[in-house]
Amino acid sequence: MCARYTLTKKEKDLLKAYQVKLPPDFQPNFNLAPTQQGLVITADEPDIAQKMHFGLVPYWAESIKLDFSTLNARSESATMAKTWAPLLKNHKTCLVLADGFYEWDKKSGKPVPYRFVLNDRELFAFAGLWSQWKNKITNEVYRSFTIMTTVANDTVGKVHDPKFRMPVILDQSEEALWLSKDLSVPDLMSLCNPYPDDLMNSFRVSTSVNSTVINKVHNNHPDLILPLNSL
Template identity: 70%
Template sequence: MCARYTLTRAEKEIEKLFQVQVKDGFEPNYNLAPTQEGLVITADEPGIAQKMHFGLVPHWAEDTKPNISTLNAKSEDVLEKKTYRPLVQHHKTCLVLADGFYEWDKKSGKSIPYRFVLKDRPLFAFAGLWSQWKSRDGAIVYRSFTIMTTAANETVAKVHDPKNRMPVILDKYTEPFWLSKDISTADLLSLCLPYPDEKMEAYRVSTDVNAAATKGVINNRPELMLPLNSQ
């Protein structure tokens, strides 16, 4: 599962690398947690990067209460789930922008956090799906997303052993295909592959990152993503 990630790059860098306009601004997030707003690029509006809530809320839900089961969508059985099947079929795909993500090593009985980054790309995108929920009176519109997952590569599996999963990280070649409305469902899902080990690295960070918030205050500061031995 990918339940926490980072997006700390400046707006201008995001706009340049993805050839988009950042809509409504975005503040760096060093510990982006469920229900918080991430930055996504959708197949419907590929020219903008817009904020949506992490943790998908389907349009038929009673409310926007978060559900841990919709933070990630397992790519191998996504078409078997009523929450995700129509989103795939109707090309409600998105790029979830990030520059790293966290996973926890729990083999010792403790939750020891690691941050994963790409060696060759300071900014990248997870494959995602998005949905729009509206209140019955139409006054509230809540857009949200989930991150696709696949089998973990060796780099991630060393840390995240219990489930052997990792987020689907797209490369520059496959990003346009994930947003294409002309691609078949089978071809779309064929893009959900483990990212190459040789292009990733991981390092341990402080357990301070374990809490998404402390006493109601969001836990979001640059020190959280620093290597443990540099703090």
């Protein structure tokens, strides 16, 4: 699964990697947690990167507070799921921009955080789905997204049980395909594969990242992404 990730690069780096218009209030996030806003590029508006909440709220939900998790969509069964199938059918796909993600090794009984990054590029995109929910009383619009997952590769599996999940990281050549409205749903799902082990790296980070909020303030600072031996 993927419940916490990072997008720490500056605007100039984002613009170099993705030729899109950025929101004026974009800020790097070293500890992006559920309900916070991430940066996504949608198939409907591929020329802009927009902020949406992490944790998808289906358009049919009664409120934005759900009693089930929508942080991740399991790619193997997404086409049969009430929450995800309509989004795939209607091409509500998006690129979730990132430069790393966290997972926790719990084999010792205590959660030990690791950060995963790519060797071949600093910025990348998770395959995502997005939805728009509207409050029936106030007409307030709430846009949100989920991250597709697949079986873990060996790099991620070393932290958890080999049967663990990992986010779908798209190859650069696959990003345009994920946003294409000409691709069939089966062809879209064929893109949801584990990222190659030789193109990934991981390292331990401080347990400070375990907390998303400290004293009612978002726990978000550059030291969170540093390898443990460099602190």
